[in-house]
Amino acid sequence: MAESKDVDTQSIRRPVQLTPMQVPKASDVLADDLRERILRGDFPEGTALPPERELVAQTRMSRTTVREALRILEVQGLVQIRTGRAGGAFVQTPGEESIASSVSLMIRGRQIRMDALLETREAIEPACAKLAAQYRTSADVERLELANDAIAGAGPLSEFLTANVEWHVAVAVASHNDLLNGFMLALSRAIYESTDNKGFIDDTVRKTTVKAHKSITDAIRNQDPAAAVRRMQRHVHSYAEAVLEVDERTAIQVTEH
Amino acid sequence: MAESKDVDTQSIRRPVQLTPMQVPKASDVLADDLRERILRGDFPEGTALPPERELVAQTRMSRTTVREALRILEVQGLVQIRTGRAGGAFVQTPGEESIASSVSLMIRGRQIRMDALLETREAIEPACAKLAAQYRTSADVERLELANDAIAGAGPLSEFLTANVEWHVAVAVASHNDLLNGFMLALSRAIYESTDNKGFIDDTVRKTTVKAHKSITDAIRNQDPAAAVRRMQRHVHSYAEAVLEVDERTAIQVTEH
DNA sequence: GAGTTTCATTGGTCATACCCAAACTAACAG
DNA sequence: CTGTTAGTTTGGGTATGACCAATGAAACTC
Structure with missing residues (x-):
């Protein structure tokens, strides 16, 4: 018992050395991913990204997060967001x-x-x-x-x-x-x-x-x-x-x- | 009765002519306002905007909306957002x-x-x-x-x-x-x-x-x-x-x- | 006084509910 | 049959409230 406890202590006291890691924001991660796909041409110009609630289901993030990500892409000119039925985030190419x-x-x-x-x-x-x-x-x-x-x-x-x-x-x-x-x-x-x-x-x-x-x-x-x-x-x-x-x-x- | 109804119908049928107005998003309005103030120099570089909850109180918008506005400014390089105590949205000048x-x-x-x-x-x-x-x-x-x-x-x-x-x-x-x-x-x-x-x-x-x-x-x-x-x-x-x-x-x- | 612990502040995320806009659809009036 | 009108559905926009996470400041210990 005592022996195993010593081993435990050692293994706890000397864990793997970790670098002070960076925790990116969830919305940024999503935005980066979508941006990459768009730029790679996965979504041809004019096509609509999945609706927000659909993205929520797929990514298991909250709607807030999903919306923030879409907003980022909108500001960067990569999508254009339209409201109403048949609305959504439509892919476009950023330009002049x-x-x-x-x-x-x-x-x-x-x-x-x-x-x-x-x-x-x-x-x-x-x-x-x-x-x-x-x-x-x-x-x-x-x-x-x-x-x-x-x-x-x-x-x-x-x-x-x-x-x-x-x-x-x-x-x-x-x-x-x-x-x-x-x-x-x-x-x-x-x-x-x-x-x-x-x-x-x-x-x-x-x-x-x-x-x-x-x-x-x-x-x-x-x-x-x-x-x-x-x-x-x-x-x-x-x-x-x-x-x-x-x-x-x-x-x-x-x-x- | 019938008479007054006729009048009513007329006055309803010919209301003031309205142009198809634009309803900007709340977060855009806030973002525009803050952007304008920043560019005008109301907040010197490095100063922090009020905390989110404070902005909520002042603008009477929801926190979601306030956060979206701040995120927009962040993407445009006008503020840098830091977490933790003494964190917040710090004004910076967009550059290269x-x-x-x-x-x-x-x-x-x-x-x-x-x-x-x-x-x-x-x-x-x-x-x-x-x-x-x-x-x-x-x-x-x-x-x-x-x-x-x-x-x-x-x-x-x-x-x-x-x-x-x-x-x-x-x-x-x-x-x-x-x-x-x-x-x-x-x-x-x-x-x-x-x-x-x-x-x-x-x-x-x-x-x-x-x-x-x-x-x-x-x-x-x-x-x-x-x-x-x-x-x-x-x-x-x-x-x-x-x-x-x-x-x-x-x-x-x-x-x- | 130096180091450690606690805690308050502030952003980040989540879940839910409800509102508004637009497009489609069915009911209704003529 | 035709045109108008009133739902209905699908999608984004906003509001709340709760809780998590990071971080600096304050309290505390030795």
Whole structure:
């Protein structure tokens, strides 16, 4: 007896050494699993995941947990949740939208300055123009022209600005590179939102813009990447300079007060 | 009676015209509100939001709803949730990480091809190099050199690859543009993940890489943007060509089988 | 005063009940 | 027979209340 007790004590006192383990949340585990399956293509786009109560039965988790997991996937843009009969969580592919929203969160959260935004645009958009010149379809060119026409015929400032964004987005689309496209969408929106209260856009600026766009569109139509890059670079750069100049003037005015 | 009934019928039959309204989810409303306050700076970074039960009392929503809202903010990188006493939802600023993760979701979800990734990198990274040459601090240069030393002294392939990523990330950091930095981080990771199984990296490639990095680092140290752009362009482009060439060979092999 | 134990606080999970939205179905009026 | 209306069913949304788990703070012991 005493002997066996000693053995017991030893075996209890020297158990297997355990590392301080991590206990992930149940909802995260479920979300990770579902995400993996979705990305692997187990559920084709548009199909509905099992209803919540069904998932509860299958996973033996509570409905709260299941719902949290689905909510996570929804925020990440992997599913879209609809209510009502024949509702549920429908699989979708995360796209530009989700990138754009996270970019815009970072911009606001970090209070990224306008000049950084413009800098980034000067980096990305010429590349878009180059690729657009390489890969554009005739439909792309048409869209560019339509967008530029809309700019030329725009009335109030807000109309001009949205039409302007549309043209720049069209360039990105014509690059046929989803990633760049996503970046540009995010950027354009951010710049747009930070721009609308600055009133430096007069008729001259508008005309110059339309002209620049036209020449860039030409380069893209003619599949001339070099020209497209060069012209886009000039266009975006001069815009940036104009904005920053106004910014400075405003800052001085505020300072002088 | 009959008369009044007629009137009633009329007044019931022609009620005020209502537009088909939208009923947002309670948790979204809360999340939106909290997000707005956070972004506006009402809660400085690091401060804790009220405990869940406290929020329940204040908002008169159920705890389920409150928790869902907090979870949304967590996924968006706006708060970090810790358990235990003195735990809670702590405000933080969403950064590169959140962008990187959403980019990587899009890349996997849309099955973006390697050549698109490389294309994008060719677009962005030269711009990073340019800005790095303009704004680099001496600490940045030091980090670049350290990273390149690590590449030169790397043993197994995986070590080489991670060190390589580190150098490229260091360039982005040296640009002192958070946005570009975020993009590059996302890109580097995605390219890294898609690269590690391709075994085209031999000793020659490694030496070439180190040499190219050194010359780019020099340009950045000397604050020579033009040279930095040019060299980075060459470096990234030749890398892309190498990868795609191997890709093609592999594809042919697979086809021939 | 240092180390240990206890405990209060706060998030995590579960079970249940009920409400609301949407789509289908059957009853009803003309 | 046809169109409208009133259920009915299926699914997500919200509310409660109870209990578990983690963790830091406070009380306590030596």
